[in-house]
Amino acid sequence: xxxxxxxxxxxxxxxxxxxxxxxxxxxxxxxxxxxxxxxxxxxxxxxxxxxxxxxxxxxxxxxxxxxxxxxxxxxxxxxxxxxxxxxxxxxxxxxxxxxxxxxxxxxxxxxxxxxxxxxxxxxxxxxxxxxxxxxxxxxxxxxxxxxxxxxxxxxxxxxxxxxxxxxxxxxxxxxxxxxxxxxxxxxxxxxxxxxxxxxxxxxxxxxxxxxxxxxxxxxxxxxxxxxxxxxxxxxxxxxxxxxxxxxxxxxxxxxxxxxxxxxxxxxxxxxxxxxxxxxxxxxxxxxxxxxxxxxxxxxxxxxxxxxxxxxxxxxxxxxxxxxxxxxxxxxxxxxxxxxxxxxxxxxxxxxxxxxxxxxxxxxxxxxxxxxxxxxxxxxxxxxxxxxxxxxxxxxxxxxxxxxxxxxxxxxxxxxxxxxxxxxxxxxxxxxxxxxxxxxxxxxxxxxxxxxxxxxxxxxxxxxxxxxxxxxxxxxxxxxxxxxxxxxxxxxxxxxxxxxxxxxxxxxxxxxxxxxxxxxxxxxxxxxxxxxxxxxxxxxxxxxxxxxxxxxxxxxxxxxxxxxxxxxxxxxxxxxxxxxxxxxxxxxxxxxxxxxxxxxxxxxxxxxxxxxxxxxxxxxxxxxxxxxxxxxxxxxxxxxxxxxxxxxxxxxxxxxxxxxxxxxxxxxxxxxxxxxxxxxxxxxxxxxxxxxxxxxxxxxxxxxxxxxxx
Amino acid sequence: xxxxxxxxxxxxxxxxxxxxxxxxxxxxxxxxxxxxxxxxxxxxxxxxxxxxxxxxxxxxxxxxxxxxxxxxxxxxxxxxxxxxxxxxxxxxxxxxxxxxxxxxxxxxxxxxxxxxxxxxxxxxxxxxxxxxxxxxxxxxxxxxxx
Numbered sequence: 119x120x121x122x123x124x125x126x127x128x129x130x131x132x133x134x135x136x137x138x139x140x141x142x143x144x145x146x147x148x149x150x151x152x153x154x155x156x157x158x159x160x161x162x163x164x165x166x167x168x169x170x171x172x173x174x175x176x177x178x179x180x181x182x183x184x185x186x187x188x189x190x191x192x193x194x195x196x197x198x199x200x201x202x203x204x205x206x207x208x209x210x211x212x213x214x215x216x217x218x219x220x221x222x223x224x225x226x227x228x229x230x231x232x233x234x235x236x237x238x239x240x241x242x243x244x245x246x247x248x249x250x251x252x253x254x255x256x257x258x259x260x261x262x263x264x265x266x267x268x269x270x271x272x273x274x275x276x277x278x279x280x281x282x283x284x285x286x287x288x289x290x291x292x293x294x295x296x297x298x299x300x301x302x303x304x305x306x307x308x309x310x311x312x313x314x315x316x317x318x319x320x321x322x323x324x325x326x327x328x329x330x331x332x333x334x335x336x337x338x339x340x341x342x343x344x345x346x347x348x349x350x351x352x353x354x355x356x357x358x359x360x361x362x363x364x365x366x367x368x369x370x371x372x373x374x375x376x377x378x379x380x381x382x383x384x385x386x387x388x389x390x391x392x393x394x395x396x397x398x399x400x401x402x403x404x405x406x407x408x409x410x411x412x413x414x415x416x417x418x419x420x421x422x423x424x425x426x427x428x429x430x431x432x433x434x435x436x437x438x439x440x441x442x443x444x445x446x447x448x449x450x451x452x453x454x455x456x457x458x459x460x461x462x463x464x465x466x467x468x469x470x471x472x473x474x475x476x477x478x479x480x481x482x483x484x485x486x487x488x489x490x491x492x493x494x495x496x497x498x499x500x501x502x503x504x505x506x507x508x509x510x511x512x513x514x515x516x517x518x519x520x521x522x523x524x525x526x527x528x529x530x531x532x533x534x535x536x537x538x539x540x541x542x543x544x545x546x547x548x549x550x551x552x553x554x555x556x557x558x559x560x561x562x563x564x565x566x567x568x569x570x571x572x573x574x575x576x577x578x579x580x581x582x583x584x585x586x587x588x589x590x591x592x593x594x595x596x597x598x599x600x601x602x603x604x605x606x607x608x609x610x611x612x613x614x615x616x617x618x619x620x621x622x623x624x625x626x627x628x629x630x631x632x633x634x635x636x637x638x639x640x641x642x643x644x645x646x647x648x649x650x651x652x653x654x655x656x657x658x659x660x661x662x663x664x665x666x667x668x669x670x671x672x673x674x675x676x677x678x679x680x681x682x683x684x685x686x687x688x689x690x691x692x693x694x695x696x697x698x699x700x701x702x703x704x705x706x707x708x709x710x711x712x713x714x715x716x717x718x719x720x721x722x723x724x725x726x727x728x729x730x731x732x733x734x735x736x737x738x739x740x741x742x743x744x745x746x747x748x749x750x751x752x753x754x755x756x757x758x759x760x761x762x763x764x765x766x767x768x769x770x771x772x773x774x775x776x777x778x779x780x781x782x783x784x785x786x787x788x789x790x791x792x793x794x795x796x797x798x799x800x801x802x803x804x805x806x807x808x809x810x811x812x813x814x815x816x817x818x819x820x821x822x823x824x825x826x827x
Numbered sequence: 828x829x830x831x832x833x834x835x836x837x838x839x840x841x842x843x844x845x846x847x848x849x850x851x852x853x854x855x856x857x858x859x860x861x862x863x864x865x866x867x868x869x870x871x872x873x874x875x876x877x878x879x880x881x882x883x884x885x886x887x888x889x890x891x892x893x894x895x896x897x898x899x900x901x902x903x904x905x906x907x908x909x910x911x912x913x914x915x916x917x918x919x920x921x922x923x924x925x926x927x928x929x930x931x932x933x934x935x936x937x938x939x940x941x942x943x944x945x946x947x948x949x950x951x952x953x954x955x956x957x958x959x960x961x962x963x964x965x966x967x968x969x970x971x972x973x
Contacts, residue, residue: 537865
């Protein structure tokens, strides 16, 4: 059980507020963007998160990468809450990578808000206290007799007021106070509100710059020709036609790839298409059909090696069981398909490296690139642009490394841009996996054994603590890796995204087979976890049951809504959050199914931004349905069969069901939200499809079953 | 060749088969239209050509010489947002927002033809536009509120 009660160590806090002591003068602003009423002043930095202009303008820094998950709005909200400023008056700026000032500048693991909750509020509260102390010193009164209200300090007795801008110069010279308390939850004025994204105005007018929009003096665009199949190596190439393409200037070999440099994106992409390359096959040129066959064979055999988890004895439980069930589930490779394809600007010079673009892991990327181009890490700068999606793909830095190598080899700054075909065919997929489940119930319908045996391409395909682990006395988890040249990576809700499908569907199979209502059976098993926990219990059974009950109530579970409406339920605990969903499908006159509605209950502790939270959960649900229903990435002898959206089907507007989301009221510290909405959506749909048709969906994508309209 | 974009006239020296998207983004620095698929099947690069929402990535620049092109940058007039832009703002209808300019262009073409579109009309008109973050419900809501 984990309620995420963070504390900030003194060491962390000093790091966060390292710039506070002495009051750094950042310089005069030449232009003010806020009209004539606000003359440009001098900007002071009270700590790494708070900058205040002597004209009163407050700028809050967002240190984490923005991939569309909304941190550039949510994180500064935490600071603004404690600083006590009007959100309307705040400006937000993206910070570059600065490990001296910030910790964990990562977009991943649904961790930005979880990890920042305590420290960011503390930074806001400390800056506020410095402003109060400055006012108290100015008025020669006790700081305790002063308070703040939306950007000004007020002296209780006299009613005197000074704006933050008037105080910041003095505040910046004061010692940083220690252990400043943060507000009680009940007095939050910004946290918990519906706050739109801070970049919206620039977005709707097309002004906002993404990495792909980067253009600098002397820069060249670059496209890379990569091996068309995983496992191939470059033998030879002919660039005659490429060099005849208008706008193409140079062609370079970069290891196993060919770089085409030129004056525009389209021109270098056209040039890349005209390269005639010869590729040599590697030893392992397999197809996804081969993997599927091998994986089925592997999970049919007795597991090899040590189990990841073993509670009790499953074999013995099977011998004593009233009923034993077994099923095999399969999940295909999936591409991330961020709408903004991979790209990065790199300028590698002898005296330093500038990296600028969309990356979820700037710190790790800096270290990797520094080593790659042999430049000390302190001479490498990384600035993160707002990203046209991440979904885990930009946790990898392969494309930044490519940009750096091309820049170094060519001796010019480059913006390396992948085409859609490069992006979809370029690997780092959600792994392909097969699972075999086995479960047993006793004569009273109690779940007494649960076994999960899995195999997947690269990495661990199992989560040893996943439900119903901790609730079942006999449980075993075995996982095996099958090594292939196909690169894989985390994909939104890693492992959860396919384990939830198989686990929640198989659980549904068992419930139906023993004649129990799937919601009731889940609640019973969670009660087992509460009353008689078996082994380590990662989740809180009460919070888990809470979202299931809530979603069931929202959906009117158990009360038929019509002869052609069928429901399915699924729930998953991930990134310390609890999400349950009920999917509703309609069986049309032709017998085909249409997904009509999803009811979703979320327990993620305190909701920081209502708009962002609802948006990211809603998107996660549709993303989960879309990827369970439509696409798969298949390979023929190592070569991806799908390279663009004509053959790789994404969910589009017509397939989107109605969605209703409720958040459980909570005073527990916030937990993850970028990913947890996704995992239950696929199994909820599969379970509803079973209720409607009696056909059990055990392989994704579901559309291949022919059940859906 | 002469181009009419967002009410301005430009003189461009490039082969006629060059992608209109490339001309907009690289030559004219109008980067609001985005590259998404290069095949006209994701909607991210959509611009209005004589009022029709069109994939600029597969449109040769030579073919628009005597036509009026409007990009996301050309929708706001006299410092006022186009009602569709305002509706997306009000609804916070974005996540990563990379698809947004194409979404807005498709919605502008739709609302020009049908000022109060039904849900089905919206879906039919927007089916080419992929939102990978799946902010679809808010996008539908925004267009319904124009």
